[in-house]
Amino acid sequence: MTEPTHAPLHTVARGRARWHRVIVRPVLQRRARVAPAAQAIAFVIGIVLALIAGAMLLWGSGNDPVAVYERMAESSLGGFDALSRTLLRATPLAIAGLAVAVAGSMGLWNIGAEGQMMAGATVAAGFAMVAGDLPGPVLIVLMLVAGAVGGVVLVVGPALARAYLGVSEIITTLMLVEVAIRIVEWLKVGPWKDPESFGFAQISPLPDQASLPGLFGQVHIGVLFAAALLLAFWLAVSRTAWGYELRMAGSSPATARYAGISLQRKVLTALLLSGGLAGLAGAIELTGTATRLEPGLSSGYGFAGIIVAALALMRPSGVAVVAFVFGAVLRGGQSIQTLGVTSSIATILQAMILIGALVAAVLLNYRVRWVRPVGSGTDADATENPASAGASGV
Amino acid sequence: MSDPGDAAVSPGSGDGRVVVDLRGIRKEFPGVVACDDANLTVRAGTIHALLGENGAGKTSLVNVLGGVYLPDDGEIWVHGRQRQFHSPADAIAAGIGMVHQEFRLVPTLTVFENVVLGSAPRYLDMGQIIERVAHLAATYSLQTDPSRPVWQLSVGERQRVEILKALWRDADVLVLDEPTAVLTPAEAADLGLTLRSMADRGRSVIYISHKLDEVLSVCDEATVLRNGVTVAQPRSLAGIDRSDLAEMMVGEAAAEIQRPTDQPSGDVVLALEGVSALSDRGLPALHSVDIDVRAGEIVGVAGVSGNGQRELAEAIAGLRPTTAGTMQLEEADITGASPRARSRAGLAYVPEDRLGVGLAPTMSVVDNAVVRSYRSMRRRMMLDLRRCEDFCRRLVERFGVQVGRVHEPVSALSGGNLQRLLLGRELTGEPKVLVAAQPTRGLDVAGIAAIQSQIVAQRAAGVGVLLISEDLDELLALSDRLIVMYEGEVAARMDPTQVTRAEVGAAMAGTAQA
Numbered sequence: 001m002t003e004p005t006h007a008p009l010h011t012v013a014r015g016r017a018r019w020h021r022v023i024v025r026p027v028l029q030r031r032a033r034v035a036p037a038a039q040a041i042a043f044v045i046g047i048v049l050a051l052i053a054g055a056m057l058l059w060g061s062g063n064d065p066v067a068v069y070e071r072m073a074e075s076s077l078g079g080f081d082a083l084s085r086t087l088l089r090a091t092p093l094a095i096a097g098l099a100v101a102v103a104g105s106m107g108l109w110n111i112g113a114e115g116q117m118m119a120g121a122t123v124a125a126g127f128a129m130v131a132g133d134l135p136g137p138v139l140i141v142l143m144l145v146a147g148a149v150g151g152v153v154l155v156v157g158p159a160l161a162r163a164y165l166g167v168s169e170i171i172t173t174l175m176l177v178e179v180a181i182r183i184v185e186w187l188k189v190g191p192w193k194d195p196e197s198f199g200f201a202q203i204s205p206l207p208d209q210a211s212l213p214g215l216f217g218q219v220h221i222g223v224l225f226a227a228a229l230l231l232a233f234w235l236a237v238s239r240t241a242w243g244y245e246l247r248m249a250g251s252s253p254a255t256a257r258y259a260g261i262s263l264q265r266k267v268l269t270a271l272l273l274s275g276g277l278a279g280l281a282g283a284i285e286l287t288g289t290a291t292r293l294e295p296g297l298s299s300g301y302g303f304a305g306i307i308v309a310a311l312a313l314m315r316p317s318g319v320a321v322v323a324f325v326f327g328a329v330l331r332g333g334q335s336i337q338t339l340g341v342t343s344s345i346a347t348i349l350q351a352m353i354l355i356g357a358l359v360a361a362v363l364l365n366y367r368v369r370w371v372r373p374v375g376s377g378t379d380a381d382a383t384e385n386p387a388s389a390g391a392s393g394v
Numbered sequence: 395m396s397d398p399g400d401a402a403v404s405p406g407s408g409d410g411r412v413v414v415d416l417r418g419i420r421k422e423f424p425g426v427v428a429c430d431d432a433n434l435t436v437r438a439g440t441i442h443a444l445l446g447e448n449g450a451g452k453t454s455l456v457n458v459l460g461g462v463y464l465p466d467d468g469e470i471w472v473h474g475r476q477r478q479f480h481s482p483a484d485a486i487a488a489g490i491g492m493v494h495q496e497f498r499l500v501p502t503l504t505v506f507e508n509v510v511l512g513s514a515p516r517y518l519d520m521g522q523i524i525e526r527v528a529h530l531a532a533t534y535s536l537q538t539d540p541s542r543p544v545w546q547l548s549v550g551e552r553q554r555v556e557i558l559k560a561l562w563r564d565a566d567v568l569v570l571d572e573p574t575a576v577l578t579p580a581e582a583a584d585l586g587l588t589l590r591s592m593a594d595r596g597r598s599v600i601y602i603s604h605k606l607d608e609v610l611s612v613c614d615e616a617t618v619l620r621n622g623v624t625v626a627q628p629r630s631l632a633g634i635d636r637s638d639l640a641e642m643m644v645g646e647a648a649a650e651i652q653r654p655t656d657q658p659s660g661d662v663v664l665a666l667e668g669v670s671a672l673s674d675r676g677l678p679a680l681h682s683v684d685i686d687v688r689a690g691e692i693v694g695v696a697g698v699s700g701n702g703q704r705e706l707a708e709a710i711a712g713l714r715p716t717t718a719g720t721m722q723l724e725e726a727d728i729t730g731a732s733p734r735a736r737s738r739a740g741l742a743y744v745p746e747d748r749l750g751v752g753l754a755p756t757m758s759v760v761d762n763a764v765v766r767s768y769r770s771m772r773r774r775m776m777l778d779l780r781r782c783e784d785f786c787r788r789l790v791e792r793f794g795v796q797v798g799r800v801h802e803p804v805s806a807l808s809g810g811n812l813q814r815l816l817l818g819r820e821l822t823g824e825p826k827v828l829v830a831a832q833p834t835r836g837l838d839v840a841g842i843a844a845i846q847s848q849i850v851a852q853r854a855a856g857v858g859v860l861l862i863s864e865d866l867d868e869l870l871a872l873s874d875r876l877i878v879m880y881e882g883e884v885a886a887r888m889d890p891t892q893v894t895r896a897e898v899g900a901a902m903a904g905t906a907q908a
Contacts, residue, residue, distance in 0.1 A: 240775055241768055242775075243777075247761070251756045254750055255752065258745065258765075
């Protein structure tokens with residue numbers, strides 16, 4: 001006997017452990033490698049399952065799921081105008097998603113893309129106030145540059161702190177989101193208040209020539225910028241020595257150090273580039289869709305960029321696809337409100353679709369193994385006669 | 395008590411009843427076979443030493459027993475019943491208690507809260523639980539105050555809390571992974587008494603260590619692992635001394651290694667003078683080391699791992715800053731130079747961690763092949779991918795690396811092929827000096843032979859080689875000169891043709907004078 005000092009606690013645990021001697025049970029095992037095609041399939045399956053679950057939600061809330069889904073598809077993908085509305089939303093999502101993915105490919109999380117978008121839009125709007133009489137194309141190009149600068153300015157502190165002091169960029173970038181939004185609110189009621197708006201607090205409108213030319217339907221040429229940026233980043237990462245070093249530093253820091261790559265410099269460039277891209281997204285949103293700077297301008301695109309980047313597994317090609325799907329979901333979710341679907345239900349539906357895709361992407365990294373434990377059966381017959389262990393990959 | 399298995403455990407039983415029996419355990423990690431046919435038989439009422447050098451598979455083996463790893467092959471028998479542990483909880487339920495090297499305690503909670511965390515009886519009040527924990531502690535002379543928060547405790551006290559945790563969960567087998575590494579000598583002595591009192595009460599202890607004196611004074615039986623294989627299982631440690639154990643750990647003269655033909659060595663190509671460096675924990679790990687390596691010779695570095703060999707290799711490679719001393723590569727002073735500058739000056743380095751330091755696991759074979767040379771593969775801003783691929787294919791062919799596709803992640807390669815790729819990459823720059831740390835560890839026979847013949851070929855080509863290894867046979871066969879490291883210093887300099895294994899073993903154990 002061991003000491004009777006306390007109750008035999010293990011009896012509870014052993015009792016609990018008994019059930020899996022009998023039942024074949026699944027064990028999750030991490031896959032070494034996931035094929036890109038499987039990723040795409042899992043993404044689609046996740047969305048389909050979410051749509052099925054969403055149908056129950058719609059049905060339960062008194063809507064006709066078929067009609068709702070029809071409207072969603074129609075309004076986001078059916079025809080040029082619908083497509084243009086989807087692309088309009090996909091544009092900031094793609095650039096913000098790329099911004100997060102640039103940092104993400106180094107293992108960094110720029111959670112504050114939302115704030116950097118606002119900072120970019122703010123600096124761009126400020127520039128337009130100072131240089132409002134430049135000709136349109138010149139003004140727009142300079143505003144976009146100003147936007148990138150604004151994003152960089154907001155991220156430079158977190159980037160330096162991360163590279164040289166090891167301060168978590170997750171926290172610092174996130175906190176600066178509030179700072180950026182509050183600054184715009186202060187500008188709205190303070191120095192940049194439109195004198196012609198009488199008592200109503202709003203920032204002076206942008207000069208007329210400071211709006212991005214349209215492409216077709218609702219969409220502006222910002223979508224081309226987004227495509228070009230994605231292409232450029234893909235080229236830079238896969239075809240340049242700079243991208244090689246970035247990938248090396250991101251995937252195996254010790255190897256990078258061994259190869260003589262400065263990790264600090266790579267962290268710094270990745271975060272600054274990330275902030276610059278987010279700032280650019282803000283400036284494009286400002287010049288493409290808004291008439292004036294407002295605290296709600298970025299409307300969550302920066303945060304959504306995190307989801308886009310995560311779903312895209314930090315790859316530029318994935319960002320393009322995910323941003324488009326996300327844009328369609330946003331557009332569809334908005335349009336079904338005209339069918340009487342309340343906005344909260346529509347939002348839940350959107351969230352379900354994204355969660356479905358995200359869960360599928362994560363689960364894809366695992367393989368289910370069905371494990372039949374040794375000694376299955378009762379304790380008595382397990383003592384000296386172990387049954388063969390059975391494990392099969394699925 | 396409730397389990398029929400416990401009934402046979404009687405106080406003071408050294409009755410030889412087998413409590414834990416691991417049979418033919420195999421556990422493979424990407425690129426490394428940690429355990430390969432490892433056996434461990436532990437009897438009730440004994441303290442059982444699990445001996446072996448770093449990387450011999452001790453920790454992997456007990457992690458299999460503790461439910462941390464699922465073995466790839468082999469059987470786990472506990473109390474005469476075959477088990478499969480899917481989680482540490484399964485192992486705990488079977489009576490296996492683990493005390494890891496890093497403690498797993500919540501600093502803000504008190505001692506008794508930590509002890510009962512996750513398995514507190516439901517119908518007892520605080521006072522009763524404290525009383526029980528205190529009683530349990532007193533039974534095994536584990537002096538602690540149950541009500542003190544853990545953050546106030548010394549390292550030795552925290553270890554006692556970990557042991558209490560295992561006892562509270564009614565562990566009849568306690569596994570301690572290098573328990574005295576963090577203790578003062580007095581605390582270590584107390585620990586020995588506690589373990590003995592546990593054994594006297596019929597429990598078993600598995601004691602992982604490579605401190606031989608300690609093992610001899612504390613343990614009853616031993617299992618010795620080498621390269622993941624159980625090589626010796628002495629039933630009694632009586633009559634066994636330190637050098638016997640050291641020899642079991644480093645191995646008998648096994649496979650014949652062809653000794654390279656004698657050749658005159660050239661000028662000094664690598665000169666270390668008074669080099670000192672700190673360990674990762676900021677403690678002195680290298681003290682004033684002087685080493686010369688001449689062109690066309692192999693200087694072997696022997697030592698029980700953890701005696702400064704890793705720090706030595708990293709200091710030479712430029713991955714670890716030195717706190718004193720100078721380093722010269724041929725004519726150039728490389729003290730304080732960057733890893734890249736050293737590589738350019740003619741230093742090739744095969745690190746101990748081939749996957750993770752030497753090679754980036756998730757990147758492709760091509761990407762890994764060009765780590766040293768991608769800067770010369772640029773065409774304007776772009777990387778010339780075709781040249782990278784050509785370079786990689788030549789490398790793969792020349793060094794006989796078996797790869798599926800060169801764009802596959804390198805982690806898909808076997809250990810031997812990883813090492814061929816790594817060594818080949820380091821050697822393509824026609825280096826002056828090669829520093830190779832544990833280049834053959836964990837490889838199969840063919841892999842070992844291939845790597846060794848490459849190293850010998852480099853010697854013939856006039857490269858100065860510093861070979862750091864735990865394989866004594868390899869060192870004795872290949873080296874022109876042998877250096878033994880002990881506690882961060884050069885403890886002995888020997889002529890490998892004139893020295894016996896026992897003499898090297900004694901120097902490794904710190905008993906010989908330099």
